[in-house]
Amino acid sequence: MNNSLVEWAMRVAEAELRASLPRRWAHIQGVAGRAGEIGSALGKDSALLVSAATLHDVGYAPRLATTGFHPLDGARFLRDEHGADERLVRLVANHSFALLEAEERGLREELTTEFPLLEQPLLVDALVYCDMTTTPDGGRTTAQDRVAEILSRYGADSLVGRFIRQAKPDILAAVGRVEAALANQPR
Template sequence: MGPDGEGDVLLAAPWLHDIGYAARLRDSGFHPLDGARHLRRIGWPLRIAALVAHHSAALSVARVRGLDEALTEFPREESPVSDALLYADQTIGPNGRMMTFDERLADMLNRHGPDSPNAAAHRDRQPQLYAAVRRVEHRLSAGQTDRAWRSARSSA
């Protein structure tokens, strides 16, 4: 997985990114924040908790929900790892089915509804998601992948 430990992070973050949906972890009602708080509370590294907190441009949705200040508890990372987490989340559907990015966006907006915070944040969030997807697709086409990335994508 490489000497820098990025592979371990790339495996853990996708596995844990939606843990905040668990009913017993519900605090704010915003799954990225609730999941990150839980992970921090039980001793996961801050970096993993922060990646969970900010996955898939969560700050845009947090703003709509009035939780952007709370999300600042966790540092926001912009890196190939955060891009890979976003890509895995945005190309795998809720039932584990691979989807294109456009299919995933349409599915998300349909499931959450037109009056949801996700829909309200869409104008701000979509360009960020799209940019990260393009960066990952560029890395993939350039052959900048390894076993950890392939495994992370299959776990999202």
């Protein structure tokens, strides 16, 4: 694993979120831990997964929230301020079916033009898995319970509620694919 990439990602996420959004910071640490556990299934991309998991919510940082859409704000920050690896930036921009939320926000064209979806399905699914099986406080959960938690926190008729209801089948399918891949890993 490329420990320097992972260490850099942790420093950046911590600097942006630890003090300003401690609960989000706890979630990120849980998601990154989960990525570390399953990273071996991705071989050479394990550090990329852990780094993307560490940075996936960096766009929530108050100083970075320019559009209010954290995947886009985070990806722009990583690209513009850090010149981060293109695959990493594209994973952050598109994590957990962000394209569906971008559509709700009228930002689909910006997201797809600036940050096309990475064509590595297992890597994309693995980031969904890590995010959607981690609670807001960094604990473990099921994808079903995570979707329910998001709906209860934001409300079913909110923009995020509409997005998560639409994304739920895709989220559950991605989590299922990762669980199947993990089950087929040699022990």
